[in-house]
Amino acid sequence: MSFERSVQRPYRRGDAGPAVAEIRAKLARLGLLEGGADQLADGGSAYFDAETDRAVRTFQQQRGLTVDGVVGVTTYRTLDEARWRIGDRILFFVPARLQAGDDVATLQQRLLDMGFDCGRVDGLFGTETQLALREFQRNVGIPADGTCGPTTFKALSQLSRTVVGGRPHAMRESEAINRAGPTLSGKLVILDPGHGGGDAGHGHTLNEGALVHDLASRIEGRLTATGSSAFLTRGTENSLDEIDRANFANAAGADLVISLHVDAHTNPEAAGCATFYYGNDRLGHHSVVGAHFADLVQREVCARTDLRDCRSHPKTWDLLRRTRMPAVRIELGYLTNPGDAARLSDPAFRDTLAEAVVAAVQRLYLPPGEDADTGLLRIPALGSASGAR
Numbered sequence: 349m350s351f352e353r354s355v356q357r358p359y360r361r362g363d364a365g366p367a368v369a370e371i372r373a374k375l376a377r378l379g380l381l382e383g384g385a386d387q388l389a390d391g392g393s394a395y396f397d398a399e400t401d402r403a404v405r406t407f408q409q410q411r412g413l414t415v416d417g418v419v420g421v422t423t424y425r426t427l428d429e430a431r432w433r434i435g436d437r438i439l440f441f442v443p444a445r446l447q448a449g450d451d452v453a454t455l456q457q458r459l460l461d462m463g464f465d466c467g468r469v470d471g472l473f474g475t476e477t478q479l480a481l482r483e484f485q486r487n488v489g490i491p492a493d494g495t496c497g498p499t500t501f502k503a504l505s506q507l508s509r510t511v512v513g514g515r516p517h518a519m520r521e522s523e524a525i526n527r528a529g530p531t532l533s534g535k536l537v538i539l540d541p542g543h544g545g546g547d548a549g550h551g552h553t554l555n556e557g558a559l560v561h562d563l564a565s566r567i568e569g570r571l572t573a574t575g576s577s578a579f580l581t582r583g584t585e586n587s588l589d590e591i592d593r594a595n596f597a598n599a600a601g602a603d604l605v606i607s608l609h610v611d612a613h614t615n616p617e618a619a620g621c622a623t624f625y626y627g628n629d630r631l632g633h634h635s636v637v638g639a640h641f642a643d644l645v646q647r648e649v650c651a652r653t654d655l656r657d658c659r660s661h662p663k664t665w666d667l668l669r670r671t672r673m674p675a676v677r678i679e680l681g682y683l684t685n686p687g688d689a690a691r692l693s694d695p696a697f698r699d700t701l702a703e704a705v706v707a708a709v710q711r712l713y714l715p716p717g718e719d720a721d722t723g724l725l726r727i728p729a730l731g732s733a734s735g736a737r
């Protein structure tokens with residue numbers, strides 16, 4: 349998928365030119381840049397200086413993006429979406445290309461606060477938002493056209509301060525898991541090995557893309573043995589962008605998405621395992637089941653291996669944001685750390701990691717009373733528990 353509004357290449361400190369002028373203008377409009385406006389007069393000479401770098405990092409921090417000071421595709425698009433305030437434009441459902449922006453997120457938050465279930469607050473005007481908006485419109489007696497125009501803006505601002513409901517999406521997600529029952533049988537898990545094809549990911553002596561594909565295959569085999577179905581988003585030769593990976597999981601109607609990566613850092617001391625789920629601290633909103641599953645993976649991996657515990661964190665990366673089911677990204681060690689790299693190059697260690705991930709999946713669907721201690725679930729036991737063998 350390509351975007352109208354995009355950057356040709358990543359921009360970072362030291363760059364100059366019209367694209368930098370536009371980035372600075374966007375940061376200035378968000379109040380993140382002092383004196384950004386005077387740069388507009390002479391866009392051609394705009395400079396990505398230390399102040400711009402700081403502003404980009406602050407913005408990335410606020411939005412749950414990777415904080416690196418670099419304006420790549422995701423940061424640029426998020427900057428572009430951030431300019432919309434509710435009431436700036438008419439909001440409606442566009443099937444082929446969803447409207448995206450802070451105004452959509454505000455609308456969703458207000459609908460949720462009033463108890464109209466529009467799914468989660470992701471800033472994308474999809475079918476659930478449209479349905480919830482219609483429901484709201486019917487309730488307040490205005491034409492239920494699913495379009496958020498002047499009449500609806502007025503009704504929203506009059507009502508949303510006075511009515512506060514629950515968090516329907518959080519409740520619905522948890523209920524879906526409870527209803528799913530204690531087995532993995534019939535579950536569809538999408539395994540997403542990062543990178544691939546021409547995109548090798550972090551390379552060192554080991555190649556990230558090949559390594560996570562190997563891990564995904566080991567997890568796939570074990571999940572299949574428990575009676576669930578597992579699909580990989582890619583083969584060994586190709587690569588997809590994050591949005592296509594999310595679309596694949598959505599089209600497949602998956603129950604769970606597990607994205608696999610290994611990390612790298614300029615400091616060889618950096619080491620350990622971290623997990624990420626959909627969430628945005630600024631909006632105070634996150635995927636409840638995603639956070640729970642991330643925590644389960646984190647605990648199983650750290651109980652079964654001596655990888656350092658780098659904990660789980662909320663992020664708004666496309667794969668986490670655009671998937672309609674709980675999704676977790678796992679960064680299993682650092683290729684730039686000699687200890688982690690040595691561990692990852694051992695197939696037996698990769699088997700242990702695969703078992704940890706499968707145990708976390710099983711634990712997610714176990715009823716609370718039947719939970720075994722972390723690190724104790726074994727794969728043969730999983731097979732019999734699921735009734736698949």
Ligand SMILES: [Zn+2]
Pocket residue numbers: 542543549550556609610611
């Ligand atoms: Zn990666």
